[in-house]
Amino acid sequence: MTPISRDFAPPLKLIAPFFRWGVVFYVLAMLALLFFEPNFSYQQMSVAGWLHLFLLGFVMMIIFGAMAQLIPVVLEVGHAVVDVYYVILPLLGVGASMMVVGFWLMPALLPYGGLLVLVAMIIFAIENIATLKKTELRTLTVKTVAWSNGYLLLGILTGFALSLGLAGHLGIDISLMLKAHVYAVLAGYVVLTIMGLSLTLIPMFSLAHGFEQKAVERAFTLVIVGVALVFIGALIGFEWLMFVGYTVSFAGLVFYLWQIYIIYKLTVRKEMDVWAKSMIFAFVSLILSMTLGLFYFLTEVETVLHASVWFLLLGFVSSFITGHLYKIVPFLVWFERFAPLVGKEKVPMLHEMYSKEGASMMFWFTASGVLLGGVGLLFESDMFFKTGGSFLLFSAIFLFITMRKMLAYGAHKIIEG
Numbered sequence: 001m002t003p004i005s006r007d008f009a010p011p012l013k014l015i016a017p018f019f020r021w022g023v024v025f026y027v028l029a030m031l032a033l034l035f036f037e038p039n040f041s042y043q044q045m046s047v048a049g050w051l052h053l054f055l056l057g058f059v060m061m062i063i064f065g066a067m068a069q070l071i072p073v074v075l076e077v078g079h080a081v082v083d084v085y086y087v088i089l090p091l092l093g094v095g096a097s098m099m100v101v102g103f104w105l106m107p108a109l110l111p112y113g114g115l116l117v118l119v120a121m122i123i124f125a126i127e128n129i130a131t132l133k134k135t136e137l138r139t140l141t142v143k144t145v146a147w148s149n150g151y152l153l154l155g156i157l158t159g160f161a162l163s164l165g166l167a168g169h170l171g172i173d174i175s176l177m178l179k180a181h182v183y184a185v186l187a188g189y190v191v192l193t194i195m196g197l198s199l200t201l202i203p204m205f206s207l208a209h210g211f212e213q214k215a216v217e218r219a220f221t222l223v224i225v226g227v228a229l230v231f232i233g234a235l236i237g238f239e240w241l242m243f244v245g246y247t248v249s250f251a252g253l254v255f256y257l258w259q260i261y262i263i264y265k266l267t268v269r270k271e272m273d274v275w276a277k278s279m280i281f282a283f284v285s286l287i288l289s290m291t292l293g294l295f296y297f298l299t300e301v302e303t304v305l306h307a308s309v310w311f312l313l314l315g316f317v318s319s320f321i322t323g324h325l326y327k328i329v330p331f332l333v334w335f336e337r338f339a340p341l342v343g344k345e346k347v348p349m350l351h352e353m354y355s356k357e358g359a360s361m362m363f364w365f366t367a368s369g370v371l372l373g374g375v376g377l378l379f380e381s382d383m384f385f386k387t388g389g390s391f392l393l394f395s396a397i398f399l400f401i402t403m404r405k406m407l408a409y410g411a412h413k414i415i416e417g
Helices: 012-033 045-075 082-104 107-132 140-166 174-206 214-236 239-265 274-299 302-337 356-379 382-408
Strands: none
Touching: 012 045, 012 082, 012 302, 012 382, 045 082, 045 107, 045 140, 045 174, 045 302, 082 107, 107 140, 140 174, 140 214, 174 214, 174 239, 174 274, 174 302, 214 239, 239 274, 274 302, 274 356, 302 356, 302 382, 356 382
């Protein structure tokens, strides 16, 4: 397990707003689901707006906040310029909001929102690269950070080109550019980042030690190659190359799941708290998404693709993130407000810093909502989809309430030095 030093940790006031606003965007994204029908096309502007609300507002916001904390811990060096995160937050938040409004109401806003997001992500990537150069470590997690940031830049550049194209300022093949953009961001950044975080966070919270990393090394290489093949194939219009990339990426995810199973077998902590339940549901959702994705390539049934993406985003990515929030946020609050008091007075345990009942309600509403929504998409049932969306909205509200309580815990204390 990587040692954690206060010398490398950014202040809570820098990181907390990323989590706070990320959860707000999550609530808005779940609320917006109630206004969609289970039959749609991914090229619809309204669907693109929701995807950007969810991915930029929630997923990227939370990941950026988590990486601000974890990168210096993993690299064992301080940030190159940690204060840039005060700039990244408003750029990303305002840019994402403008893009969502642009997709839903006013396409002319897309280039402006896209530019703000582009600037935020360039600053984030450059700061990460500068921090990487300060370390002599060459672990797999370090390599993951480097590659994922590279794909993030490619994804946001193609996304900016898309925003110009949709606004009528650039003549491009929207369909092909969209595929390159989505795969670079979703598989190249989000999935690679989660793979890297898994090697640090899952063993840390499950107390698993001494495991082989050959499976995840293969997974890492295959996903990198797969994303490159899909990206290049999309840009030059070679669908056969994209298919090869999909296949290679799929193989990478299989190795990744095998690595998670290896870690699970060595798990010491068997407590089924909200984190453990969320991890199990996340990886079951990933398996289900991959199975449906394979079935889609065999049948080309559009509803199967919709359900596959649903379980990937709402089941795997979302559950992975929300489950870890119940570990990361209490730790960060405890580390800043209570660690200096150890040995001087009684300090709380991490699990005492949030409502277990509220966290449990969040999980069960999430699991039920994802399953019902997936069935609704698979069979184009408005009743199942709207019921699932309602459950997900309730889960988001519980997450918002518990997040506020976790961040406020012990805020009244004045800690000297």
